[in-house]
Amino acid sequence: MASRQRPTVTVIVPxxxxxxxxxxxxxxxxxxxxxxxxxxxxxxxSTDNTGAVAASFAAPVEYYRKENGGKSTALNFALKHCxxxxxxxxxxxxxxxxxxxxxxxxxxxxxxxADFAFGEYARFQRSAQIExxxxxxxxxxxxxxxxFFPSHLExxxxxxxxxxxxxxxxxxxGGFNETLVRSQDYEMMLRLARRFKAIRVDGLMFFQRQHDxxxxxxxVVISYTDRIKAWGSYDRVIMEExxxxxxxxxxLDRSEQALPKTADLEMQAVLQRSSIMARKGxxxxxxxxxxxxxxxxxxxxxxxxxxxxxxxxxxxxEAYDTGLATALADEFVSAVKAWKPGPLKADIVREYMHxxxxxxxxxxxxxxxxxxxxxxxxxxxxSLSGSVSRLCRAMTSKLPLPRSAS
Numbered sequence: 001m002a003s004r005q006r007p008t009v010t011v012i013v014p015x016x017x018x019x020x021x022x023x024x025x026x027x028x029x030x031x032x033x034x035x036x037x038x039x040x041x042x043x044x045x046s047t048d049n050t051g052a053v054a055a056s057f058a059a060p061v062e063y064y065r066k067e068n069g070g071k072s073t074a075l076n077f078a079l080k081h082c083x084x085x086x087x088x089x090x091x092x093x094x095x096x097x098x099x100x101x102x103x104x105x106x107x108x109x110x111x112x113x114a115d116f117a118f119g120e121y122a123r124f125q126r127s128a129q130i131e132x133x134x135x136x137x138x139x140x141x142x143x144x145x146x147x148f149f150p151s152h153l154e155x156x157x158x159x160x161x162x163x164x165x166x167x168x169x170x171x172x173x174g175g176f177n178e179t180l181v182r183s184q185d186y187e188m189m190l191r192l193a194r195r196f197k198a199i200r201v202d203g204l205m206f207f208q209r210q211h212d213x214x215x216x217x218x219x220v221v222i223s224y225t226d227r228i229k230a231w232g233s234y235d236r237v238i239m240e241e242x243x244x245x246x247x248x249x250x251x252l253d254r255s256e257q258a259l260p261k262t263a264d265l266e267m268q269a270v271l272q273r274s275s276i277m278a279r280k281g282x283x284x285x286x287x288x289x290x291x292x293x294x295x296x297x298x299x300x301x302x303x304x305x306x307x308x309x310x311x312x313x314x315x316x317x318e319a320y321d322t323g324l325a326t327a328l329a330d331e332f333v334s335a336v337k338a339w340k341p342g343p344l345k346a347d348i349v350r351e352y353m354h355x356x357x358x359x360x361x362x363x364x365x366x367x368x369x370x371x372x373x374x375x376x377x378x379x380x381x382x383s384l385s386g387s388v389s390r391l392c393r394a395m396t397s398k399l400p401l402p403r404s405a406s
Contacts, residue, residue: 004035006105007084007085007086007099007105007108007202008032008037008038008039008084008085008086009036009037009038009084009085009086009087009088009164010036010038010040010080010082010083010084010086010087010089010167011029011036011038011039011040011087011088011089011124011283012037012040012042012075012078012079012087012088012089012090013025013026013029013039013040013041013042013090013091013092014042014071014074014075014089014092015041015043015044015045015046015050015054015074015092016043016044016045016046016050016068016071016074016092017044017046017048017050018046018050018092018093019048019049019050019052019053021052021093021209021307022041022053022054022092023053023094025090025094025095025096025350026041026054026061026094027094028095028096028097028098029090030057030061031098032096032098032099032100032101032102032106033098033099033101033102033187034101034102035060035101036084036088036101037060037083037084038060038062038065038082038083038084038259039057039062040062040076040081040082041054041057041058041061041062041063041064041077042064042065042066042074042077042078043063043065043066043074044066044068044069044070044071044073044074045065045066045067045068045069046232047199048064050074051063051065052064052148054195054403058279062188062202064077064078064081065313065369069178070181070184071176071181071184072176072177072178072179072180072184072231073178074177075089075175075176075184075290076175076178078174079170079175079339082167084167085166086104086105086108086165086166086167087164087165087166087167087170088101088104088113088161088162088163088164088165088244089159089161089163089165091159091160091161091162091208093209094161094206094207094208094209095207095209096161096205096206096207097204097205097206097276098201099203099206099234100119100204100205100206101164103119103201103203103205104117104164104201104205105164105200107199107200107201108164108199110199111320113144113197114198114199114227115165115166115167115169115197115198116159116163116164116165116169116195116196116197116198116199117163117164117198117199117201118143118148118160118163118164118198118199118200118205119162119200119201119202119203119204120137120138120139120160120162120204120205121137121138121159121162121204121205121206121207121208122135122136122137122204122208123135123136123138123207123209124207124208125206125209126210127190132371135207138208139158140157140158140316142147143157143158143200144200145190145197145198145199145200146253146254146255147253147254148193148198149193149194149250149254150250150251150252150253150272150276151188152186152189152190152193153190153239153242153251153276154275154276154277154279154315156185156186156189157398158189159206159208159313160185160188160308161205161206161208162206162281163189164236165192165207169192169195169196171309172195172353173191173192174190174191174197176188179232180237180238181234182234182398183235183237183238184234186238189240190242191384194246194250208336216386221377228327235280235313236280236281236282236361239276239277239280239282240282243277243282243285247271248266248270248273249265249269251269251272251273251276252268252269252272256268260283263299263300264294264300265287266295266296266304267296267297267300267302267309268306268308268309268312269315270289270292270293270296271290271293271312272311273285273289274286274290274316275313275315275316277289278316278317279315279316279317282306283331283332284331286332286335287331287332287334288330288335288336290335291335291338294335294338294339297344298340302344303342303343303344304343304344304347305344305347305348305351305352310347310351313348313351313352313354314351314354315350316352316356317352317353317355317356335347336348336352356379371392376382
């Protein structure tokens with residue numbers, strides 16, 4: 001009996017002025033234990049020696065050059081030239097784990113009805129041989145196929161080099177958004193996650209290089225120091241559209257979406273959406289939803305958060321410093337403080353402030369007294385009891401404390 005032929009894979013590497021890093025990137029793809037059938041390098045109008053470096057590789061590498069238009073245009077160009085059953089989009093400055101593709105394909109063998117596979121990665125700082133002592137693993141153990149969409153609304157845990165997708169999925173959702181200079185990968189990830197079934201792959205899939213070279217395109221140049229700010233601004237554009245187009249029940253895990261609709265699930269979805277919008281700095285949406293949650297809770301006679309809600313509220317400000325880096329909007333603070341006094345109000349405020357002592361202590365230990373003072377003033381606005389002020393006073397005896405909010 002003849003053995004079944006394995007599915008074919010196309011790797012897409014959009015590139016722009018990366019002659020320094022491209023050889024290591026392409027080399028890692030060619031050294032896969034299962035070699036890709038097609039590697040498309042799309043040069044988005046580089047002005048350095050990227051073209052010559054890319055063109056030096058033999059098959060299965062194919063090199064194309066186009067006028068500069070941004071990463072999305074390069075990706076859309078490449079998608080039209082794909083021949084593989086699966087598509088693996090890989091960044092030109094990263095390095096693939098040697099067994100990544102083999103493990104991706106094995107996952108689809110185990111679950112043939114899956115549409116895309118995802119896995120974790122590690123960050124590294126230098127362009128030498130990557131050894132364990134040189135990299136930092138970025139784990140996201142809480143991300144599962146069941147919660148992939150809502151967890152990625154909170155934060156882009158998985159990146160394109162850690163994602164293998166059936167080509168027909170890209171055909172169905174359409175091309176990358178060419179108006180986005182940054183976060184185009186994130187926006188596509190959300191489209192895929194919303195519609196298709198995921199499968200998780202154990203182990204590292206790639207190594208993400210940390211460097212200070214510019215990002216963007218020739219028209220929109222983003223410096224290393226401005227990259228986080230740029231991501232945030234484009235993420236807000238994406239989330240504004242998400243808020244308008246995604247139904248409330250889609251903020252729940254898929255298993256929860258299959259359950260009969262209840263008041264408890266509605267409240268959980270509203271709280272999840274409020275938390276997501278707060279993390280993205282869309283405070284008007286976060287405030288509107290927290291007011292809605294308060295109304296629903298009062299109607300239901302709710303007096304405490306569920307375990308799932310508690311975890312959602314804690315994540316609002318505790319992860320990746322994104323919430324802490326943005327001043328709390330007055331509208332959001334007012335929406336929380338406007339609740340009627342009671343155990344539910346105390347519960348939710350306590351969970352919002354759960355990570356506060358950790359970040360405050362961290363800044364103080366690092367000698368960052370100005371950020372610590374700013375953080376203290378912002379978070380004290382949510383304080384409902386003297387206990388919070390006493391805790392802060394004990395930790396920040398060197399700082400002038402603001403008056404505790406009532």
